[in-house]
Amino acid sequence: MDSNFDNQEQNQNWQEADRSRSEQGWQDPNQGWQNQNWQNQGANPYYGEYNGGYGNNGYNNNNGQPNGGYPNGNVYPNGGYPNPNMPNQGYAPNGGYNSYTPNGYSGPIVVSNAVPAKTGGPAVGSLVCGIISIICFWSIVTIIAAVVGLVLGIVNIAQDQPNKGLAVAGIVTNCLAILLTIAFIFFLAAL
Amino acid sequence: MNGNAWTVTDANGIAHQLGCAVKTFGGPEITVDGNTYKVKSSNFLVNVVDYSVDFPGVNCHIVMVGKKARLVVNGVYDDDKTPYEPVASIPAWVWVMVVFSIIGGWLICGLLCGVIGIAMSTVYITAALQRNTKKIIGAFVIYLVIFAGFFALGFWLGASGALG
Numbered sequence: 543m544d545s546n547f548d549n550q551e552q553n554q555n556w557q558e559a560d561r562s563r564s565e566q567g568w569q570d571p572n573q574g575w576q577n578q579n580w581q582n583q584g585a586n587p588y589y590g591e592y593n594g595g596y597g598n599n600g601y602n603n604n605n606g607q608p609n610g611g612y613p614n615g616n617v618y619p620n621g622g623y624p625n626p627n628m629p630n631q632g633y634a635p636n637g638g639y640n641s642y643t644p645n646g647y648s649g650p651i652v653v654s655n656a657v658p659a660k661t662g663g664p665a666v667g668s669l670v671c672g673i674i675s676i677i678c679f680w681s682i683v684t685i686i687a688a689v690v691g692l693v694l695g696i697v698n699i700a701q702d703q704p705n706k707g708l709a710v711a712g713i714v715t716n717c718l719a720i721l722l723t724i725a726f727i728f729f730l731a732a733l
Numbered sequence: 734m735n736g737n738a739w740t741v742t743d744a745n746g747i748a749h750q751l752g753c754a755v756k757t758f759g760g761p762e763i764t765v766d767g768n769t770y771k772v773k774s775s776n777f778l779v780n781v782v783d784y785s786v787d788f789p790g791v792n793c794h795i796v797m798v799g800k801k802a803r804l805v806v807n808g809v810y811d812d813d814k815t816p817y818e819p820v821a822s823i824p825a826w827v828w829v830m831v832v833f834s835i836i837g838g839w840l841i842c843g844l845l846c847g848v849i850g851i852a853m854s855t856v857y858i859t860a861a862l863q864r865n866t867k868k869i870i871g872a873f874v875i876y877l878v879i880f881a882g883f884f885a886l887g888f889w890l891g892a893s894g895a896l897g
Contacts, residue, residue, distance in 0.1 A: 651787065656821065657783050657821050658821055674837045678841060708826070708829065
């Protein structure tokens, strides 16, 4: 079990990536024709923060001409307002300045790991080591596995990780395996 | 590279493309609207991925066990409409079986038994996600029979001197 994976850090990275993607969405070819063709044209009232939009009554502050709010002075069709005949002009269906993002989403997309970082992996490892050590008690090499399992079980309890029951079971089985192996060595020596 | 792709429509009627794939040398990846996210398996022995993707008004999960991926939309699996069970809710004893089947099988009975253990582990995990305890136990018993067969074979070969 991988307990080192940092969920929070990963989530932050993805949220930053998502935010960055949203900011760059004007050039994103996946966003459809509307952003490519109407880029910086002020055709959408929800682009108000870029071109004044409704906020300055359609006048460009630079040249004072009633150009429908286009900062470059060019006159575009439809007076700077969204064309009702053009579907999906890149603003959220529920409208409003606050809900708009360049991608057309009304909220951020969050991708996150649904598995918690702390899963009690050492306890599982401890019990597995204990079982393997018991099965192969006649092999002296398994003492190493038993000692590793014992350490893992103690670490799990010391770090207050989940699956304490498994950790206790791991400690018990590993102790049993060590005793069995020592008994077997004495048995062989007595023969 | 194996891949799966789905289309999810959020509460605003916007269609999103979801996909996931397991690269041979790159691990699992999730793709959301063309953006690829590298994801990490929650188990170091078997590829087990459970990632949440939140769209406005729609919560999705991509659950991957081995190379098989399934999509969950608002708590229901998209393919067979069964309720979603998070990977985090898999009991710890199932993970003990998984680790034992792979590591134990490999160390005690050899590589082939370890490979069989990997295949059986995906069965345990899939059954655990379906809350099918009988299937988990049944699969583990089958594995133990295979394990015992390999163990007995190795013991017999060692005792008879066939291995030199």
